[in-house]
Amino acid sequence: MANFKTHLSGGFVVSGILGIVGYKAGLLGGHEFLICVALGTIGGLLPDIDSDNSTPIKLGFDVASLMVAFSLVMHWRSELSLLSLIALWLAGYGFMRYGIFYLFTKITVHRGIIHSIPYMAVLALGLVSLNYYFMDTPATTSWFYGLFLFIGAMVHLGLDEAYSVDLLNHRMKRSSGTAMKLYRDRERYWYVLLYALIAMAIFIAPPFAPFWNKLTDPITWLILKDGLLPSQIFASLTSTLN
Secondary structure: OOOHHHHHHHHHHHHHHHHHHHHHOOOOOHHHHHHHHHHHHHHOOHHHHHOOOOHHHHHHHHHHHHHHHHHHHHHHOOOOOHHHHHHHHHHHHHHHHHHHHHHHHHHOOOOOOOOOHHHHHHHHHHHHHHHHHHOOOOHHHHHHHHHHHHHHHHHHHHHHHHOOEEOOOOEEOOOOOOOOOOOOHHHHHHHHHHHHHHHHHHHHOOOOHHHHHHHHOHHHHHHHHHOOOHHHHHHHHHHHHO
16 A cells, blocks of 8 residues: 555645646635645545554544643633643543544554545535534635545545556555445445435535536636646736736
8 A cells, every 4th residue: 555655745746736726717715725735635644544553543643632632721721720720631632642542443444444435525524514614614615625635535545546556467466445445345334324424414515506606617717728828827927017
């Protein structure tokens, strides 16, 4: 399978190129562009959270543990003494980083249900609704955020499948087919749950029409075409100066 550096680079490069296209087409502002590239890069690492010793899972739990500890301190800052807050901080961090992390690694299997297309779809759709309903992000922007996270995850799964092909010996490795999967019979009940969650997430998701209309608007692609080549940009600048 592809290593951490390959997944990181793949997610960053693909989301960066798509982000620049969206920015030049007027689909994304500067702020949205940066967030989309970051989400695409995170998506490029996301499927490996089911690997006990992977860098993404360790980084992810470190960040999550710090956020939990910080949230606990902020919530109880007025009621507790300094020493109590320090103890609460350490307890919150330790519970997440070692307790929850231990349970997570015990119940997950690498290349299991997390390492699949429907699981990544659930996370992407969840991100769309989270941004729209809780972060007051416009529907169109929320869909872009979810799309970039999903694309980054698909880059990860695609790279793993590509690395499962032994080109020199013209054979498929044992890992072939375990990365980019839609269903696995031995985990059928989990996949039924996943697809039920996808249906529910689509039902509660923000309106899709504004996003689709903006994406398919001919003016959007005329703007992109007009600034596609350096000569066109130079001509545009020259005409402006004259």
